[in-house]
Amino acid sequence: MGLSHSSSYHTSHVRSVSAFGPVIVEPFPEIYPRLDIWDFYGNEKYEPQLDLLVQSYQAIYDRPYYDMRSFYQVAGIHGQPFEPYDGVTDGAHEYKNETDWAKGRFGGYCHHGSVLFPSWHRPYMLLIESLLANEAKQIALQYPDNEKEKYIEASKQLRHPYWDWADDKTMKGVPEVFLTPEIEINTPKGKKKVKNPFKSFTLPVDLSFPLEKGKNPNDKPNYTPPNVTTNPFTPAGYPTARHPNANYEDQNNLLINNVSMYVSTVFKPGWYQMFHFGNFLRFSHHGVRSDGSLMPNFFGSHPPPTIVNGSGHFASLETTHDAFHLIFGGPGGHMGYVDLASFDPMFFFHHSNMDRLFALWQGAFPDSWIPQSNNPNGTYTELLDESIDEHTDLTPFRKTKTEFWKSSEVRDVEKLGYTYLELERFKGQDPKKLQAYLLELYKPDPHYGERFFVKVTLESNKLIGPYFVRVFVDCATADAQTPLTSPHFAGLVAMWSGNKAHNNSFVVGTVDITAAMERLEIRMQTYDIIHDANATTGLLRPTAIFDVKRDIHIVTVKLNGEGISPKEAGVINVEVYSFKHDKVDPNFLAEDTGRYHGTTTF
Structure with missing residues (x-):
């Protein structure tokens, strides 16, 4: 990974089990769709849900950083700070920052480069979505009596929106809701302009190893983005950034230009290729040879060309996913760095879309599912090259106090209490019709x-x-x-x-x-x-x-x-x-x- 680490750097705020009991990820009792932010934001129909989503994000931002239900802790599951979440460890195989990293073992819980890449992110999204929904229910009760019923209903229907950044609308730019510093919403105390929680997250503690002078945001106005072999250091009190300039300020013009430029050249072609291919091993991640066998691949891309026919136009879900991270974050932007990406709130709108694409691919290829494989990169709780399959624990996501969710248990999104409008549209029809629709949608x-x-x-x-x-x-x-x-x-x-x-x-x-x-x-x-x-x-x-x-x-x-x-x-x-x-x-x-x-x- 080429990232700077210090084995003792985070010992002052090591995570432990939640004071309110272990964090259990529970399905929603009723099924409602996740919506595209293009349709969600600015639509009068969904204004109550937007009001609640904005306030709910801020509520989990405001929780103490050591609270397992805070944004900081949930974001820290993915990569940094390479510490146990909610007390979930592997005991005998505890991750050691320096020695395990040197061997190539990943220090976060995320399954990059493995067949569990799509399914691991499913309970991850469900976790933050359920935490936001719980906050929304409490906020809804605070509205005046003449509005309370409307907001209680909105809290029931609230699911985390996604951003389909391969939509042709993205060629015009990034949705405003991700860019503006403030956003006007209706709160329990009336209409207000509030800080926009979708633009950035301000770190409550120092994150990542400090860099030399001139490379840290607190060196501004002489800040320069770090080189590509190190994480950008974010000191406590500084927000996450996207394409930052010398003043550590987002350069929205570069962000918009970069994202919109790649819709037709990278994003749409990637999904178009992906929806041609019905083999789960090839679809799920980028560590597969053309003959279907695994290779020791660290955040790589796709099979070597040992087979001419049938291999030239297929990309995996993870391949195009990676491109968006780099393009959206830019030099010095947190989304561009594996260890820090999840601290930018965009991560969760991005991965809501990844889950949507996963669900749609499942709808097009309902008989294809996770085969036995191995994890070449390891995680916080798994050694390098451990055997994995649909029954592997998706740590650290608890189903009960003593059990973790497994891929076999998250295969059907409706059983988790959400769906997507395209799935509803083609439900019960020939899967080929859904596949044809998706190819038409993303055909470059x-x-x-x-x-x-x-x-x-x-x-x-x-x-x-x-x-x-x-x-x-x-x-x-x-x-x-x-x-x-x-x-x-x-x-x-x-x-x-x-x-x-x-x-x-x-x-x-x-x-x-x-x-x-x-x-x-x-x-x-x-x-x-x-x-x-x-x-x-x-x-x-x-x-x-x-x-x-x-x-x-x-x-x-x-x-x-x-x-x-x-x-x-x-x-x-x-x-x-x-x-x-x-x-x-x-x-x-x-x-x-x-x-x-x-x-x-x-």
């Missing part, structure tokens, strides 16, 4: 009959992340300064983190270059030897051949904008594949049409 460019994909394979232990591998088409001069607004920019592969402790681990990401090829009028059809050959010399015309070495250019850029050579970053090879759309249903790519167009080796 509907008019293309054939899609071209660049696969980038890199060795993940060469360069400590996070960093990007940008793909340009027909731009030999492309470098770290080449603007991403260039018509030659096709997309990127995001490497969220890496660890030199993991040897022989690989990352493979896929970029859809079809739109860029069409913009640049690069020929996509297979050449015709009769019409494309020069009648005199017999040689093929240059426009008739797709040349990977000539037409595809790789630029590796660290999160702080510094360029580095592809070889130094661990890029091994770059390949191009194409697949045609099905003649019957043009939303589907047909696997048996896969073609290989060449490789560049570094």
Whole structure:
């Protein structure tokens, strides 16, 4: 991971069991949908729910940091401060910050890079959602009698909204509700402008190991974002940040531009690829070989290209998830760093969307589920390479005082008391109809009959992340300064983190270059030897051949904008594949049409 640690740094506020008894994650008694923030915010119908959600977030922010039901403690489950939550430990295998981290073991509870990545986050979201709902019920009772009934009903229906950042609306920018410092709501004491809890969370204690002078927010106005090998240090009293400037202030213009720019090049193509593939092992995370076996992969991406057909256009849920973290956080932004991401409230709107996509994928492939596997990265309670399956305890989420939730018990979201509107719409119908709807929803460019994909394979232990591998088409001069607004920019592969402790681990990401090829009028059809050959010399015309070495250019850029050579970053090879759309249903790519167009080796 390449992050700075101190084994004794957090001993002054080590977590323990809650004074109010163990935290038990309970399902909701009634089923209500989680809603997209695009529909939720600014909609008069949901104003009471928004009023309660804003106040409930602030209420868990205001709880003492050592309270297991506080935002600080719940956010700390994911990564930092690498301490037990609610007394949940592994006893004999207690995590040791320095020695276990050096071996590549992850110090948080989160299952990154394992088959349990989607299911572990499900009770995590349910935990914060239920805590917010409990606060909302208490707040609703404080409203005047003429409003109380309305707010009590709203508290029953309140579920955590999600943000579908692959929606075309995101091309216009980030929803205002995540950007504005204040937000006007109706409180029990009337309409007020209050601090917007969705913009940031102010740390109650120092988090992450202090950096050298000039790299800490309290050094402003001379603050500079940290380099990519260290966590940004957030001292007590400072908020989480997104694309911070030298004054440690959010740069919303960069945030908006970055997110909106990648809707068509990264986000939609990622989900479009994912909804083609019905194998849970490949869908769930990025540590899988093309033959379906696991590889020792630390926050990597996707299978090496040992199989040509059927592997070129498939991305996992975790692959595109990683890209959003880096793009939204930016240099020095907490969302861009594995250990700290969950302290930005955006994390939970993001993972509500991840759960939605997980649920929709389940609806499209109802017979595919978690196979036996192993966890190559470990967690706070699991050693490296421990065997895991649907019956593995999803620590630290308690089902009862003595039992933890398991993936087999969170498979059906309705049994947990929530759903999504798309699931309701296609309930009881042929799963293929849902899949077709999702492919139509996220199809990047509907008019293309054939899609071209660049696969980038890199060795993940060469360069400590996070960093990007940008793909340009027909731009030999492309470098770290080449603007991403260039018509030659096709997309990127995001490497969220890496660890030199993991040897022989690989990352493979896929970029859809079809739109860029069409913009640049690069020929996509297979050449015709009769019409494309020069009648005199017999040689093929240059426009008739797709040349990977000539037409595809790789630029590796660290999160702080510094360029580095592809070889130094661990890029091994770059390949191009194409697949045609099905003649019957043009939303589907047909696997048996896969073609290989060449490789560049570094």
